Amino acid sequence: MGRTSKTQIDKAPAPQKIKPLMGYVLVEPTAAETHTLSGIILPESAQEKPAMGTVISIGSDLIMNGGKVMAAPVSVGDKVYFKKWGGDEIKVNGKELKLVKFDDLIAIVEG
Secondary structure (H helix, E strand, O other), X not given: OOOOOHHHOOOOOOOOOXXXXXXEEEEEEOXXXXXXXXXXXXXXXXXXXXXXXXXXXXXXXXEOHHHOEEOOOOOOOOEEEEOOOOOEEEEEOOEEEEEEEHHHEEEEEOO
16 A cells, blocks of 8 residues: 555645625624523524624725725624624634625624
8 A cells, every 4th residue: 555645634724714805894693592582492494593793803994985984883802783684694614604894784782
């Protein structure tokens, strides 16, 4: 049998780092509720889409028509609410994340 060199050994892919483009933030949504308050287990089809998450990366400020600049309204680590159907879902390193426009962010959770 032939010997396997170190260069032939399959390596796990390096973790991806995502940097949103201008006017977007990358949010890790909170987990969907799997039980009701009374303890009933919800099937996946009946679970609410999460509309809250933690900001994990921020794109550069948005340059609007007329040259006005819209600065990012949040910071990395902020817990935010975003429009329920806002943002685009992506999968990075096995995690479901959302790319959300600045305009689709609706609140910062304080405290």
